[in-house]
Amino acid sequence: MDPSEIYSQVNKHYSAASHITSVKYGETVAKSFGYTEEELANIPEGANLGLSCGNPLAITSLREGETVADLGSGAGFDVFLAAARIGPNGRAIGIDMSDDMLARANKIKADKNADNVTFLKGVIADIPLDSGVADCIISNCVINLVPEQDKQLVFKEMHRVLKPGGRIAISDILAKQPLPEKLRNNIAMYVGCIAGASQLAQYQEYLKVAGFTDVLITDAHADLNVYFETNPDGTKKGDAGASTSSCCAASRTACSGTDKGASCVIPPGVSPDTNINEFVGSYKIYAVKN
Template sequence: MSDGAQSTERTAAAQRRAVRNRYARIATADDHESEDCCSDTGGCCGDSTSTGGSEKLGYDDADQHAVAEGADLGLGCGNPTVLASLEAGETVLDLGSGAGFDCFLAAREVGESGRVLGVDMTPEMVEKARENISKNEATNVEFRLGEIEHLPVSDETVDVVISNCVINLSPDKPQVFREAFRALKPGGRVAVSDVVMTAPLPAEVRSDPESVSACVGGASTVDELRAMLSAAGFVDVEITPKDESREFIREWDDSVALDEYIVSATISATKPAQGE
């Protein structure tokens, strides 16, 4: 293996370790504690302690009251379940499912005839999510431990892939989209909320594993994401930055004006149906 390849592997491992450590801390924080996930380097894909909470991310009162306490950690940057337009009977896969909030909302939409599968690489988050299954009486939800670059899911078994401010955390985003494509049935779709880069990040931010774990340093541009999705085989790619997201992104870090570099966006794409 070349020195460059070894250096890339070390960087990817450091990023995964930083992400896993950050979200393990969040998952194991006592319910009565206010775990400030933004305290290390800034942003954290949202923060439930920020003013406005999940309402700013696109969740209404009905969404928040539909899920038992403990699943909504306020860690997203949008509401992918709205973008997905889920239907009864569909199978949904959530990449980076955390404590399960979006999974439980999706379960409500797909009904008893549907199924929701969450995948997360942090053991503490998977444990917390599994505990939340009984709290929400969600018989059609399952959580698995795994990396989103190597999904523990069979080929062509899901109708919809959702994700909420997680793909930016991956050191190999093209592989994430290839795996999503593999898992989707022909005609299946992607519905993702994530951050996109609107201006070049300072070098010290972009190369810092802790900044990557905070949903900042790993952001890609719209053009880069579109190219990744197309290369994976997706069609009808739509990426729409949300200018209004600057309001809550500005709160992720008091020392850096992050809204000058990143915004939230909705990302949708389709796997071609058979014969197309």
Template sequence: MDAANLYRHVQEHYGKIANHTALTNLSDKYQEKVATAFGYTLQDIQSIPGNANLGVSCGNPLATANIRTGETVIDLGCGGGIDVLLSAAKVGPDGKAVGIDMTKDMLDLARRNATKAGVSNASFIEASITSIPLDSSVADCIISNCVINLVPKVDKPIVFKEMFRVLKSGGRLAISDILAKKDLPIEVREDLSLYVGCIAGASQVHDYERFLKDAGFEGKLTMPADCNLQGVAILNTNSDLNLYKELWQAEKNDSEVSSASCCGSHPGQLQGRAKSMFDFNEWAGSFQVYAIKPELGV
């Protein structure tokens, strides 16, 4: 499928999640279970409006972002606003948290959540993360949570170049994303429900290393990363991706979602029992990616 159609399917799927017309068969505690499994604390979740956490995270980028007061933080693919709102609290009234998302319904939800939370230093922009409508060198930190895997393969290098452009000299990048551990089977790569579910479009670690290097990030760090060093670090958190099977089971049981997320017949898709038995931890993992834009003259 071409990139334009992939973007359209992603927008439709996440628009329905934002409007709570998707995943209606999930248990009430599913979103909280996902967030805590992937690194958020109950205190984090309870400090923001409930529907800012939609249960679509694959990590907690704030865990390695080292956000400081007064900074400007940009969240690529902000969804309902969970990481923007948590970042806004960390940067304080003298800082800014900016969320970017291509799905209007998600942005509407994020803005409502910011208003409900009484957050005045957060803003939201409707745009693709392949063309960020901000000046160069404006961000101290860029974060993203389980979004870049949704970008079609042909466009992924552009995202990293945009992040490098928007970061200040010495600025840092903290990403949580799903990466493939090895080549995915064709029946997974061609399953559109697994594409919008963040598995089928996953790159491998060596792909991310190339994207980062080609964009201008260089060298390697060990985790946790020292902000005074230059380079990149990519770490498998070993979180359990099979947790998402509750979501896929809900999609199977919810005819509306099945239509929206392309779970119908498609050549090469995993079907029924095969999908439920597939061990996603064998093929993919939740990774933390940290990088620092080199200082000018260094």
């Protein structure tokens, strides 16, 4: 697929996702990927859109006064959680290419008076930060959205922006096997975080070439079907009394809208019985810049 078309479609999809209003959907997705009740209780309303595929903060070991950058920060879910950990002397920076996501994040920031939070517009293959400024870089289900031609640039940019001894803590979707052509060439599957997933060996090579060491990549064994088996009210498809108003839960097809989750990834032309877990998984990635 053409890289410019990928960027355009990803931007369009996540701009639409910035208008999601279903709080319970986001909570259910976040819990399934390891966020705690305490974390969810302490984030600003509207920051969690249910777009996670893991919890990168669980492996960051953030400390008071550190600078942390979130690549593909969306409405600021992980940024605000990080800001609480690094305290008023720290700096939490969110980077996103969607004007609509940035507008939502900045409104939440203003309402919260989060002085240690900053949101910047930019693509993660060209991070708008000076070299050697970050102690930690996090990212949550975003690097898979970068066109393959630009993925190595993302890792080189992370290495550039980190201080010596800085680390990355990433949650991302990786492919367990070569993806069938019908999945890899489907733009709906791309914006749904599936078609652009790298295989483990590719990810390891990206990190090595960029200069990272102490690399650890582990399968989180999360169920990715949660995206399209969760109704807007947070109930699961098939639960007694569960709502069936979600097009995702009812038909497992790609959909968008303000009352639905944005991560429904089974597009037309792909069997509704497809089990995404057979092809891809949620992985935790940790590495250090020496």
